[in-house]
Amino acid sequence: MSSEAAARAGEDVENVRSFFDQWAIYRRVIERNYLFHREAYAELDRVLGGFGGRAVSVLDLGSGDASYMAEVLARHAVAAYRGVDISPVALSLARENVGRLGCPAEFTQGDFFALVPTLREAADFVYIGLSLHHLPLADKGRFLADLRRVVKPGGCLMVCEPICRAGESRSAVLDRWWDIVSRKWTALSAEDMAAVKGHVFGNDYPESIDTYDALGRAAGFAPVAVRFTCPDELYAVLEFRPAAGLG
Ligand SMILES: C[S@@+](CC[C@H](N)C(=O)[O-])C[C@H]1O[C@@H](n2cnc3c(N)ncnc32)[C@H](O)[C@@H]1O
DSSP states (O other): OOHHHHHSOSOOHHHHHHHHHSHHHHHHHHHTTTTOHHHHHHHHHHHHHTTTTOOEEEEEETOTTOHHHHHHHTTSOEEEEEEEESOHHHHHHHHHHHHTTOSOEEEEESOHHHHGGGOOSOEEEEEEESOGGGSOHHHHHHHHHHHHHTEEEEEEEEEEEEBOOTTOOHHHHHHHHHHHHHHHOTTSOHHHHHHHHHHHHHHOOOBOHHHHHHHHHHTTBOSOEEEEEOTTSSEEEEEEOBOTTTO
């Protein structure tokens, strides 16, 4: 576990919002599948298929434009969708994308770390795509316990997050990330790459899968299921189910 992460207090919400308000850069990243959205959302599709056709309630934390989410949800019965994001730019795009599904939908602009502890209703399917890693280690643990409370019995929490290898420090994984990304993300301009690098080095706190597993168990989830790990071991899709007896 990273002591650098443990030393930091909270997410720099303003900084993160101003980065994602420039949605065009992130759009270019996801269109090229640099963050493995195709593989990640294919896993969401499989897990939603496991609800056996029953209409599910969905809580999408850090929804972004919800473009991939809307494509997946179009193949399933959705009782209700709630998207939460700090970026008004991203959220207005999410409203358009999810609006086409015609299911009951609600959009909240705000910090999900503050919002989740106040939620009264649990959801069948809770997803966090690429924003849990902004929290330092201790806050991730506290937040997973809050998340456990908003997952309905029989439901699940899925996350797609940057990871590090067991024992890899924050600075080592960020240097490894930049070494790979600076060679592979060729569709971005030098200016965009500088913005992406600044965002990641300023805000990202990846954890190992073992750490996520330990945090999940401490929060009342069963051992984590690893649904996907990208070839460079930089991103993974994890599934947390309520531990038996606590569901
Ligand atoms: C990397 S994007 C991912 C978007 C989408 N989930 C996806 O899979 O493409 C992260 C999103 O989380 C939002 N975000 C980051 N921290 C947040 C927070 N504390 N509360 C709400 N939204 C947050 C950002 O504004 C951004 O839209």
